[in-house]
Amino acid sequence: VALSGARLSSTVLKLSSDFRIGDGAAHDVLSVNQAIGKGRWFMTNYWKALAVTVLSTMVMGCFVAPVAPPRGLIYTNIGSAIDTTAGGKPVAEHRGTATSKSILGLVAWGDSGVNRAALNGGLDRIQQIDYEFYNILLVYQRMTVVVYGDKDE
């Protein structure tokens, strides 16, 4: 990818070197040597860009929820709502949880679906969904889905 990016950059800049202004003889936008230099710059900075990307991904975590309280980069241990339609629903007596995890923003795994949470809690009817989010130093992140419901007698 880096190689093709550098070649693309050089190609674009070489094309621009053929675009002349005024009388055209001495006003090339970029010489070929300059274009190659730009290509080298692009290659060198590609790795910086990749580092920025990885860091940003880790920092942001790409974590999304309908209700998201402020989170800390160093430490986070919060809980909030997924289902925001609480009005009129009966209060459930049992709960079930399901968890997914991420390490360093590089690998992530787990089943944090409603179905798994209900099965883990042995629930027969569910009323509400919340979640918990835990982060320590952006190294380890964990999201737990909590469903509340009842069991048949």
Add this chain to the structure above:
Amino acid sequence: MMRHSVAVLLLSAAVMGAFGCASYSAPVMPPRGILYTKFRAPLSPSLAEDTPAGRHITRHGKSRVTYIWLPLYVFDVTSAFNDSKIGEIALENEIREVAYVDYEFYNLTPFFNRFTIHVYGN
């Protein structure tokens, strides 16, 4: 210097998008991994009162969208195919009443993503 910074930022945004952060959206998105991700999460954040669960779920249907990214010499080739419509899944699997919907996201490097919708009902 300024121009270089903007270029780096733009490239970062493009790579981040390709890495999957911008490749799909859902109401609930757990943290993902750049190299490997496989998780399930809720897709239907609003439950009806007394939504059936556990042994009351008698039907399960699923469908998946696959995304492939091929970075070539100058042009990148991306393709995404199949569909994951809840209504179609329910019809194909004879689900009369949908209880809730989960989804599964899988990626192996930025080049291969798979998004699966699981519909539960009876």
